[in-house]
Amino acid sequence: MLNRRSFLKLAGVSLASAAVPSLAKAAEAGKPGSSPNIVLIYMDDMGYADPVCYGGKGYSTPNIDRLAKQGMLFTDFHVPQPVCSASRASLLTGCYSNRVSIEGALFPDSKKGLNPEEETIAEILKKRNYKTGMAGKWHLGHHREFLPLQHGFDEYLGLPYSNDMWPVDFNGNPAKSGWKKDCPPLPLIEDNEQVDTIDTLEDQDTLTTRYTERAVKFINENKRRPFFFYLAHTMTHVPLGVSEKFKGKSEQGMYGDVMMEIDWSVGQVMKALENNGLEEDTLVIFTSDNGPWLNFGNHAGSAEPLREGKQTTWEGGCRVSCIMRWPGQIPADSECDKLASTLDILPTIAEITGAPLPEKKIDGVSILSLLKGDENANPRKHLCYFYQRRLCAVREGNWKLVFPHTYQSYEGVEPGMDGHWGPRVKRKAELALYDLKNDIEETEDVKDEHPEVVKHLQKFATKARAELGDRLKNVEGSEVRPPGLHKQSK
Known part of the structure; x- marks a missing residue:
């Protein structure tokens, strides 16, 4: 089994440990019931092996790799369903998506959404007086009653579902056949209202920058109070979009260009935290909703050495890269090979912040002991x-x-x-x-x-x-x- 050091050696990344900030300085942040800021970066269709620190080749991801050197890299981290809506439902509620009846991917004609009676990460943190914001792909119901502001978020900018659910074919022309021709224009939502449409492949090129700018703005405006920001990138889902500043920059092709822009986005978020003096009091989580969509070939990522990819329950579909960084609390340059899941993010955040767990039964378990580097900890026994x-x-x-x-x-x-x-x-x-x-x-x-x-x-x-x-x-x-x-x- 390839471990982190094997990946880093393969990628040519230095194994030298990053400096660890003073534990005393961050001690208050580590106490149960404290209020660290939380930034959750959620990728779409990014393969397990796509970040360079997991073995990615043909491009560079220095900011993502720096997160790993300053925090903990997970090698056995899973989503419970390898598809968009189901995965996001599990992430935000701490429940198997089957428990909350969100399976597969919701389409623009769907009448379903995440039940307003379910409690999300944002909603439990509101009870601890957190400011909550989101940018990016929602995909838990596009009708108003299901949008982020009805699930605990104070503000939102993004797409209500996947970026291929639009009346445009693979070449960027109006779709004349198949399910795409019946899709409405792809809406860009701000809070609860449509403010624009994504009509062309060139419009898709702007999405990573738009989301990143919103994340930076949110951090700058809320630096004096605890906050939770959920940055759910549309990329690397097809159709790929990348801004001019990264087009043609990688040896790997367009997918590599997209990964480099995502890495830039991570860097912008980290710079905003640093500029506001929030680096040491912020838990940053970077992970993905499922494995790569392999039948798109050079526009898909890699799950090597895992079997298969998205829409399968082999490891390539459900095992995802995950990095968590929290200076002074999570050991720097560390690796966790214990079983863990996106199901566990909500209860972990609840234990850290003292937020109440949802009233209804959930399936996640707190993995704070893993984050603290307890070698004897093994909180997740099973996974479906x-x-x-x-x-x-x-x-x-x-x-x-x-x-x-x-x-x-x-x-x-x-x-x-x-x-x-x-x-x-x-x-x-x-x-x-x-x-x-x-x-x-x-x-x-x-x-x-x-x-x-x-x-x-x-x-x-x-x-x-x-x-x-x-x-x-x-x-x-x-x-x-x-x-x-x-x-x-x-």
Whole structure:
């Protein structure tokens, strides 16, 4: 299994430790019930191996790499569903998306959204008097009652869903066939109102800069009070967009250009924190919503050495890069190989800030002990791998049990190029057990050698199905809560 040092050596990044700020200076920030600022940077379709500190090649990401040198890099960090809306629902609520009935990706004709009765990170932090803001892709319902301001955010600028959900084809021309032709113009929302439309590929080029400028503005305006800012980049989702300042700058091509602009964005955010004297009292989290969309070829990222990518529950779809930085609290230049998930971000933030957990049941656990560098800590025992309402695999420690299911595979198929969709092949996964410690590529089924592990994980899966449902077994789930339904559709 490749660890962080292997990746850094491969990428030519220095292993020298960054200086750690005085623990005494940051001691107050580390106490439960304190009020550090929180910046959560969430990428779209960025592969596990895309940042240079995870092995990315053909471009540079010095600001992201600096985050890793100054904080903690996770090598076993997961999303519970490898697709847009479901992943974001889990991130913001600390719940499996099946529990809150947000599966897959919501389209512009969807009548669903995140139920207003669910509590988000922003909402629990409002109870601790945090100022909350967001820029970027929302994708949890585009109707007014589902937008960010109705889920705890004080301000918002961004797209309500994915940037390919527009009436434009792969060449930037009006779509004349397929589902795209029925999409409305792509709306840019500010707070609760549409203020612009994203009509062309050139408009897409502006998105990373627009979001970054909003993040910097928010930091500058709220430096004297605790704040939470959620920067949910549209990139690296296709169609790729990159500003003139980064076009043609990487050896890798347009995808590399986009990664370099994202790295610039991280740098701008960190500079704003530094300029306002907030660097040491801010927890910065950098991660992604799922793995790369591999059938877009050179316009997709990399999950190497992991198997498959987005829309599959193999490691390449669900394991994502994650870096957390909090000077004086998170050990600098450190690595965590323990199992953790985006589910765990909400309860971790709650423990740090003293914010109350949501009243309804959640699935996340606090990983503050991991952030503190406790080598004996292991807060997450299990993980479910869902795709839509199918329980495709479960995890305990290094063991992953895969259940029989069909999936759309990218392996052995010629991908699309230059922003064009490539083919996929439907394949069947059989019951299999993988030891991810020794087989991160998921190539060797060891169920026959470890029948007791299979039996143990099947027992856990039965309990998970009973709670959250599983269409593979025709189980509805006793603890599934309803989604929000657009009021005109009720």
